[in-house]
Amino acid sequence: MSEIEPKRAPAVAQQIAEVLIERIVAGVLPPGTPLRQDHVAAEFGASHVPAREALQFLCAQGLAISEPRRGIRVAPMDALHQQEVIEMRAALELLAFRHAAKQFNARHLAAIEAAVTAGEQAGSIVEWERANRDFHAALVAPCPMRRLLAVLGQLRLAHSRIVIAMERSANWLPRSNHEHRQIYAALKARDHLRATTLLTRHLHGIERPGADGQAVEAEAPDAREPRARRDR
Numbered sequence: 001m002s003e004i005e006p007k008r009a010p011a012v013a014q015q016i017a018e019v020l021i022e023r024i025v026a027g028v029l030p031p032g033t034p035l036r037q038d039h040v041a042a043e044f045g046a047s048h049v050p051a052r053e054a055l056q057f058l059c060a061q062g063l064a065i066s067e068p069r070r071g072i073r074v075a076p077m078d079a080l081h082q083q084e085v086i087e088m089r090a091a092l093e094l095l096a097f098r099h100a101a102k103q104f105n106a107r108h109l110a111a112i113e114a115a116v117t118a119g120e121q122a123g124s125i126v127e128w129e130r131a132n133r134d135f136h137a138a139l140v141a142p143c144p145m146r147r148l149l150a151v152l153g154q155l156r157l158a159h160s161r162i163v164i165a166m167e168r169s170a171n172w173l174p175r176s177n178h179e180h181r182q183i184y185a186a187l188k189a190r191d192h193l194r195a196t197t198l199l200t201r202h203l204h205g206i207e208r209p210g211a212d213g214q215a216v217e218a219e220a221p222d223a224r225e226p227r228a229r230r231d232r
Contacts, residue, residue: 036072037072093152101192119131166207183195
């Protein structure tokens with residue numbers, strides 16, 4: 001099941017939701033953009049029922065908000081929102097990873113390696129960030145805590161919005177591929193302690209949004225590690 005797939009949603013609503021989610025994550029639909037049910041239904045040649053279900057799913061994922069008299073619009077992405085997403089995702093992913101690490105089998109490792117390779121071969125920030133989501137999803141896939149994984153799926157999508165927004169005005173380069181490859185190598189060697197240490201540094205070596213909503217560098221957790229990067 002795709003990370004952006006609405007569970008048990010009808011096929012049409014699912015398809016609409018997937019397209020809208022990718023547009024929001026990529027910044028094609030920026031924060032505050034109205035999401036009118038009639039416009040969505042017309043664009044996708046669908047009835048109002050699947051259009052409504054798709055928009056409800058966006059709200060459930062935290063990518064859209066519904067307000068009285070204002071309708072549904074793309075969720076904001078201010079500094080406080082970014083800080084919340086970054087810190088929650090780091091804490092919860094480490095928790096899930098600790099429960100998953102000793103459960104990895106050949107299939108899980110193959111999925112991780114495939115995501116690393118896709119990131120190394122990506123030609124744009126949108127392609128890279130999709131591979132980045134796949135990599136971090138694969139890292140926690142064996143975790144038995146389904147509710148935790150569902151929350152992490154939402155946080156990864158929210159985090160992708162932050163990464164792509166930060167990179168939009170920069171010359172994009174995939175700076176985290178080496179760290180992804182190191183984490184994979186540690187897991188393949190069954191060195192779970194090293195994998196956890198590497199993932200902890202990787203997740204916390206990230207830019208934090210400042211008071212003005214612009215990213216500012218966080219302190220690296222180890223003096224030997226490079227300072228913060230955007231593309232975690």
